[in-house]
Amino acid sequence: MPTTLILGAGLAGLTAARELTRQGHTVLIFDKGRGVGGRLATRRIADGRADHGAQYFSARSPEFAALTQEMQHAGVVSNWHVEQSDPASFQHPRFVGTDGMSSIAKYLATDVHVQTGKRAVAVKQVPQGWAVTFDDGQTIAADSLLVTLPAPQALALWQESGLELDPSEKAILNAIHYQPCLAVLLQLSQPSNVPTPGGLKLPADSPVSWVADNQQKGISPAVPTVTLHASHSYSQQHLDDTDLKALLPELVAAAAAYVSSETVIDQQIHRWRYSNATERYSEPFLAASTPAPLLFGGDGFGQGNVEGAFLSGLAMAKAIADGASA
Ligand SMILES: Cc1cc2nc3c(=O)[nH]c(=O)nc-3n(C[C@H](O)[C@H](O)[C@H](O)COP(=O)(O)OP(=O)(O)OC[C@H]3O[C@@H](n4cnc5c(N)ncnc54)[C@H](O)[C@@H]3O)c2cc1C
Structure with a gap:
């Protein structure tokens, strides 16, 4: 063979x-x-966990729906009813890795010879x-x-x-x-103010386009953590900044309605040069x-x-x- x-x-x-x-x-x-997974990425932040790449997925093809169902039965994938936050832009059920998106990759890698x-x-x-x-x-x-x-x-x-x-x-x-994306991970001393079910798209003029509460999402049950994705234009503008940490105060302030900066006890910022493929x-x-x-x-x-x-x-x-x- x-x-x-x-x-x-x-x-x-x-x-x-x-x-x-x-x-x-x-x-x-x-x-x-x-580890495995690439942009299906989950990171530890202090004692908590946060998805910093892909946030959720839908499964419309029969092939991917079948795998999603298999992973649901195995406890690797769960529903995230994020459509409750914005029914107009979420027209299909959304799924997440039960322990974070990287758990999907770990599941698929089980019987594969990967280095x-x-x-x-x-x-x-x-x-x-x-x-x-x-x-x-x-x-x-x-x-x-x-x-x-x-x-x-x-x-x-x-x-x-x-x-x-x-x-x-x-x-x-x-x-x-591909569009770039700057991703911020925050550990908080108390739960965030992100409304149920914990995922929210922000208006196009905000430096932050997406806020996710990983505790509500279920992947960091004991420790409140939040993921912020900078908007495409902000990410493009700052993609090659040498000191990405200097952007943290501005990005956290842009999400102030959902995260109070006084509650932030740990923070990380990650540069994704390639996030979503826009021209395929x-x-x-x-x-x-x-x-x-x-x-x-x-x-x-x-x-x-x-x-x-x-x-x-x-x-x-x-x-x-x-x-x-x-
Ligand atoms: C911030 C962000 C948010 C996103 N949000 C969503 C979302 O909510 N929903 C959604 O459906 N999609 C989302 N995506 C896109 C989704 O994550 C990707 O479409 C998908 O995971 C891509 O999978 P892939 O296998 O094609 O590529 P990748 O996951 O990028 O895999 C490529 C692998 O190649 C490896 N590699 C690169 N160079 C080398 C080398 N020289 N030698 C060996 N290995 C190498 C990398 O380490 C990587 O693991 C998001 C992506 C990002 C970054």
Whole structure:
């Protein structure tokens, strides 16, 4: 059975790895992060927990609805009735990871051979297919390669490897764009004033676009923590600031109706250079015209967001499985 190497253990990579592993393929998946999940990210802040990447998801396709139901039964995913806060903009049920969004990735990684803390630094075509070298010096070869990094990072890896993509394929990757997002995590000495059910979009002119109470959300039951997402324009404007912490007073003040600054006992700010893919390739993945299978996927392909990343991973797995059995 041919081997597949997957770069990126976010939702797209893990979905592809899980599906191929289930079908008996040999799959190796690597991520530069300390844990799995990528933008399905949950952090500890002091004794509490906060989701600082994706906040919730919906499941409209039968495939993702089935996985969501499976995860609900396993206690990994719960409903978050965030539509109560804004029925006009939430038209589908929303789900969250019961212990935070990263628990979804941990669940999917259970039966998958994944290694974290390994950054791919070079890719090479070899007679077998592909060889990837990691930042610890190890090189691993496989028949097929799936790349689920955000498109600008995939392009940078290709450039650093001295590899050329077909110009039309390179143009497709170049056209994929992501919004940045600055995320603030706060631990509070007392519960926030975010109204039930704990998630709120703020007006477009505010430096903060989203406020989430992780205690009400259920992922930090004993310790009040809040996540703030800076607006797209604010995040873009301050993306390359060297001292992000200097932005904290302004961002906390913008959410003053929901969080009193006197109650803040710990705070962090995180830079997401790539948050939501706003310009995407219409198909769920791109198959490069290389001698050995090479697929690019992730939320920059297809419908975007959490569900789009899942569907991209699933479609990549199907393509590899179909190719392998052809
Ligand atoms: C702040 C924020 C808020 C969001 N809110 C929502 C939301 O509420 N709802 C929603 O549906 N979506 C939301 N999203 C988007 C959602 O998180 C993503 O669409 C989805 O998680 C993307 O999954 P992915 O697998 O495509 O990519 P990723 O999760 O980014 O996975 C790619 C992985 O590649 C790894 N990687 C990168 N370079 C290398 C390398 N050289 N070597 C090895 N590994 C590498 C990264 O560490 C990462 O784990 C949000 C995202 C952010 C950041």
